[in-house]
Amino acid sequence: MATRRTYLTRVWNLDNRPHRDQSSLDRLQLHRQNYLIVRKSTNPNNLPTSPGIGNAGVTPNDIDALEAKFRLSFKTSMYTNTDLDLGGFKTFRLWGAYTQQSSWQVFNTRNSSPFRETNYEPELIAAFATGKESGFKLLNLGLTHQSNGRPNPESRSWNRVYAQGGWEWDNTSLLARAWWRVPENILKDDNPDIVHYIGRAEVVARWEPDDRSQAVLVAIRNNLNLNQNIGFVQVDWSLPVALGTAARMHAQFTSGYGESLIDYNHRQNTFGLGFSFREW
Helix, strand or coil, rough: CCCCCHHHHHCCCCCCCCCHHHHCHHHCCCCCEEEEEEEECCCCCCCCCCCCCCCCCCCCCCCCCEEEEEEEEEEEEEEECCCCEEEEEEEEEEEEEEEEEEEEEECCCCCCCCCCEEEEEEEEEEEECCCCCCCCEEEEEEEEEEECCCCCCCCCCEEEEEEEEEEEEEEEEEEEEEECCCCCCCCCCCCCCCCHHHHHEEEEECCCCCCCCCEEEEEEECCCCCCCCEEEEEEEHHHHHHEECCEEEEEEEEEEECCCHHHCEEEEEEEEEEEEEEEC
16 A cells, blocks of 8 residues: 655655656646635725835725635756755755736726736745654755835835745644845835734644545744734635546635735735645
8 A cells, every 4th residue: 555645745755756757847846835716805905005215105096805816836846865964864955936926806897807916936945854754854945036026116025035844743734934034225125124014934734634635724924023913824725625636626714914915014804715726
């Protein structure tokens, strides 16, 4: 009987399983969950603003509370060393990753159904695996850029370096990440207070049954400031309702600051329902 591949093992290829086709785009694999949902906000951000120079909003936007949200996220292995022997780590892998998340005012036909926000996030990740079957399995060191590609006053961007640990026990996985923002020239900083709102660390817990028919993910971010504590929580549930062979129903709830970059300093709750794509 084949050993069940756990979530972290599959997503980070911790068992060094050969890919289906090492010479084509089939080498692309899941980074974060890919989904398409329709979601509603309790407090739409119709006047995005920031203390950055030239980033103060002036004219309110005519937006709907109901919109579509989708995310595309993938990565590919750029280099692998399976003979590493360094401080308890057995394997090293260098990943290149890309995530794109969009908020689309698809029902806002009076304004030609515009894209309200799109966030682009390329990453370079050095992954060290311990080879353990349970407990501490993974250490990631990453460099990430995130931006929305827009002109002022709605331009938002930042760069970070981070360290992330990965643990797993049977059907439950845990990823904990802390980051440091790369300093920017104050005259060019679109969002000088972004760390206060987006936070300094996050914890992501995920559970799935043996048959992988569903999955529950809880992500929590926090600024780690005891005097002015601010955070964000997101709950995703891939329901055990198949939509063909490639997707299943997906529900999402978010609460707090930073649901997207343009909303980094805006507090809201959102509720969404749609579908998520299976791993490939």
